[in-house]
Amino acid sequence: MSGQQPDRGSAAQVFxxxxxxxxxxxxxxxxxxxxGAGGMGKVYLSYTPGGRPVAIKVIRPEFGEDPEFRRRFAQEVQSAQRVQGLFTAPVIDAxxxxxxxxxxxxxxxxPSLADAVATHGALPVEAVLLLIAGMAEALHVIHGAGIVHRDLKPSNVLLAADGPRVIDFGIAYAADATSLTGSGVTIGTPSFMAxxxxxxxxxxxxTDVFALGQVAAYAATGSPAFGEGxxxxxxxxxxxxxxxLSGVPERLLELISRCLAKDPAARPSVTEVIxxxxxxxAETVxxxxxxxxxGAVAADITVRAAAPAPAQTPPPPSSAPAAAYSPTVPAAPSTPPPGYGPPTPHPAPQPYSTPPPVPAHAHAYAPTQVPAHTPAYPGHPQPPKRGGKGLLVALAAVLVFGIAGGGMAYALLTDDEKKTAGGSSQGGRTAGGGEDAAQNADPKDTDPKDADPKPEVKPDPEPxxxxxxxxxxxxHLTLGDDEVRPQVGEDGSYELSYDTGGYLDAEAEGGTLVLLDPGQQGSLAACRADTRxxxxxxxxxxxxxxxxxxTTGTGHMGLVTVQGFSAEDSPSTYMTLDVTVWRNAVNSGSDS
Structure with a gap:
């Protein structure tokens, strides 16, 4: 099943x-x-988070209102997601x-085969042989997933640079379930039915092999084998x-005539078609x-490869008018969120008088002027924290150096050192001359309960x-078990259960699931960061x-990777999963 079926027209009209x-x-x-658009709905171009273009088919609302269509559609999508062939367009989301x-x-x-033939005429024999062989490989994979295409026709075959792609397999089966097919909505093309x-x-x-023979005749002659009307x-x-078959080249006659046998049992298998x-x-391979x-068809591929990007959504207008620029008042730059935009440089140091030498034991703060509220950006760490009194002493020292010279500063600092040795806090006095015990405490004497403790970070658990x-x-599965293995039961506050209703369930209190996007690489960091x-x-x-x-309510985290599904003839319904568990990962990598 797929969703890509562009309208006919020039390459410029593709998008x-x-x-x-x-x-x-x-x-x-x-x-x-x-x-484009068709009997089932409209098809749009979009992209995955990783930038790969995708075709999204939105089903017509009339079909969506039919419960039997939905049931069959869900069944066919599930089967189609198991189809991973070189000559099919894989279903990646639904x-x-x-x-x-x-x-x-x-x-x-x-372009589709229908577009290519309508625009440029029939294909040469060599191209038809490669086309049919690729389509036969696609049918081999589709049939292996338990799907009969039912609507194999030129518009459901796309011509890529490396071979054909068969699309829309299984949709006709879902549409057959609706009452709409008898009320003016036609699914399937009569010219290519068996x-x-x-x-x-x-x-x-x-049935698909008969349609394959019809597609071969159309590609080789430009007309359906049973005419039009x-x-x-x-x-x-x-x-x-x-x-x-009068217009079919001789080299293709046996292939096409055998595929178009009235008796299904007389038709070749897809392996025999290849x-x-x-x-x-005249080649074994x-x-x-x-x-x-x-060349003309290949040129259409080049145009379609230049897929446009979605239009960027403009930012919302500001609710307040921007302030008028004044050359006498510096404009305040907007502050970007952390991690966005270039870092804001620190202001250049202001000129100052060179102070006399300071004794090695004096703890004078460097005189470079730094704004008191400098934001932390990458590459610009915050200035080291100092005790409030120490900063005042440093500023006082700078002021003294500029006014009275080094002698007074030396006396001040020496006096400060003596007070420190005698049990008093470093710096002694505030700018106003009053004692401030709360701000004058020596960091060495600070009560650990009052200091900002450095958070203890637990290492990430091993997977x-x-x-x-x-x-x-x-x-269900319990991620905390030493050996994670299926246990009977789907309802009972389990961490991860496969409900017979057709869904994975996180019932445990505080348990959650996140379905990662197609192509998104799962990891412990990715699972921690995603909040969907x-x-x-x-x-x-x-x-x-x-x-x-x-994520379990008991603090464990896991990553489930789907590896396959049970065959349709299997006596039980199951999924094959690879499971990675990080135990007690919810509280690791953060404060304990």
């Missing part, structure tokens, strides 16, 4: 601007352009439960008549050069890894490689 009824974001994905269901796939910078599909009989992987007329010819392509190419497509855990629906907390993550949002952060 269409968003219109008034188009959303600007979908679940945090900022939309950059509209790629929401099947929202008001408007949607799914996101990797963006493929290339006889059993047109007759309403059982659909199997052989009304839906009823085309479907009748598919069921009862033979295809028109072998037929190799035979027609097909080699795909970089220029496997005609414990548990690979290949098969977590069955109805079972939830208590449930539905399985249909997960795919191989997707990660979930787990």
């Amino acid at each position: 269409q601007p968003l219109e008034g009824d188009d959303p600007t974001t979908i679940a945090g994905y900022r939309l950059a352009a509209r790629l 929401d099947t439960n929202g008001t408007r269901p949607w799914l996101a796939t990797a963006y493929v910078p290339g 006889p059993e599909q047109a007759a309403g009989k059982k659909v199997t992987p052989a 009304t839906s009823h007329g085309v479907l009748y010819r598919i069921v009862h008549e033979e295809p028109d 072998r037929l392509c190799q035979t027609a190419n 097909l080699r795909r050069p970089e220029d496997w497509l005609p 414990a890894d548990y690979k290949g855990i098969n977590l069955t629906a109805g079972y 907390f939830t208590e449930t993550v539905y399985v249909n949002k997960l795919s191989k490689g997707r990660q979930v952060c787990v």
